[in-house]
Amino acid sequence: MYERMLNRTAEPCFDEMAVYCGTAELFFRVLNRQLSDEYETQLRIRFPYGKKYGWGVKHERKKKHICDIFAEKDAVNLMIHLSNSQIESVYADLSAYGREACDQKYPCGDGGWLHYRIVSEEGLTDALKLVAARL
Secondary structure (H helix, E strand, C coil): CCCCCCCCCCCCCCHHHHHHHHHHHHHHHHHHHHHCCCCCCCEECCCCCCCCCCCCEEECCCCCEEEEEECCCEEEEEEEEEHHHHHHHHHHHCCHHHHHHHHHHHCCCCCCEEEECCHHHHHHCCCCCCCCHCC
């Protein structure tokens, strides 16, 4: 469940990644479109961080890394680094799952890396709030 696209030798196009997300295809498309349209990020498909992460879409704005969005089977995984103050700014508005993801962040500097799995509308709403806090 939630397998990622791990074949490093076969670079997928954006649509292939979206279709791979299955029941979460719409969430993948909406999240990527929101980032590129509303926040004017540039996106690039890449295979970062080693063989366990798989293919993802990197978003950056003015050379600043914003987040990575990984295609998973029937899910989307948002990987984003937020400072503690950025997390605090949205924490109360997140779902219980969103707050749990913040509580379980991988510590790094003043804040940490969040791995947020999106499988519902509520998850998409949380993900958009997390991205907004980053920008």
